[in-house]
Amino acid sequence: MNLQEHYNELYKKSSETILAGNYKLDSQINNESDSRFGITFLIRPSEIIKANIQSFLNELKAIEPNQYYYPDSDIHITLxxxxxxxxxxxxxxxxxxxYIDLIQQSLVILDKIKIEFRGVTASPSAIMIQGFPTDDSLNNFRDKLREDFKKSSLQQSIDTRYAISTAHSTVLRFQEKLENPQKLMQVLEKYRDYDFGEFQVENLELVYNDWYQREKNTIHLAEFRI
Known part of the structure; x- marks a missing residue:
């Protein structure tokens, strides 16, 4: 997959949807009885990058204060x-x-992962930071995990929703009607190719999490240094 083309196509379709008022609101964000939980293997961006993301989100908050914004503690890339x-x-x-044992076995092929956060894209219900792995290490490791889990008898649902191939971070979800979609899109255009920074991944986390990866509902199961 060409990630830039994928992000561009997503942005084009979603920006048209947002401006037409056909965006989707997430009705579950404030539902205290939401019991959707799962197991995720994830990456956390560096502190510098998270600070740059929060500066971007502050501009959006000034326009759309009633949306759901991810705090630093919840920002992640789903590996x-x-x-x-x-x-x-x-x-x-x-x-x-x-699960920990299987992941450790898969890790033998992994040397390093470096990711560049550059620009923003959107879906009909969210805003994301675009992530670009600098080489094939991330996807090669994903393929190794797929192979090893497929060989195992462990419960898993890898790729049942979709085969993950991106490295984005969701940072905003629509939970209320937008007050000014035009101004929102102007800010997104400003940050369309913004350099949020590059980082080398040092830790991978295995967590039990809710749908939104909220820290208060997350149980950390294991950490892997690479």
Whole structure:
């Protein structure tokens, strides 16, 4: 996949949808009884990059204060959704140590991952920071995880929703009617190719999480240094 083309196409379609008023509101964000949980293998961006993201979000907050903005603690890149969030899944249904062991076996092929955050894109319901791995290490590792999980008997739902191939971070979700979609799009255009920074991944995290990766609902299962 050409990531730039993918992000461009997503932005083009979604910006038209937003301006036409056909964007989607997330009705579950403030639902305290939302019981959708899963297992995610993820990457956290550097502190410098998160600071740059928050500066961008502050501009959006001035225009659209009633939307859902991700705090630093929740910003992430999904390396692999191992068990998709569902109200049918609970942590006691699996042996976490078996998952940790399998991931450690897969890690033998991984040397390093470096990711550049450049520009923003959108979906009909969210705003994302565009992530670009600087080489094939991330996708090669994903393929290794797919292969190893497929060979195992462990519960997993890898690629059942979609085959992950991007390195974006969702940073805003629409939860209320937009007050000024035109101004929102003007800010997005300003940041369309903005350099948020580049970082080398040092840690990978395995977590039990809710749909929004909120820290208060997250249980950290393991950390892997690379």
């Amino acid at each position: 692999m959704s191992i068990i998709s969030c569902s109200d049918e899944f609970s942590l006691n249904a699996i042996n976490v140590h078996e």
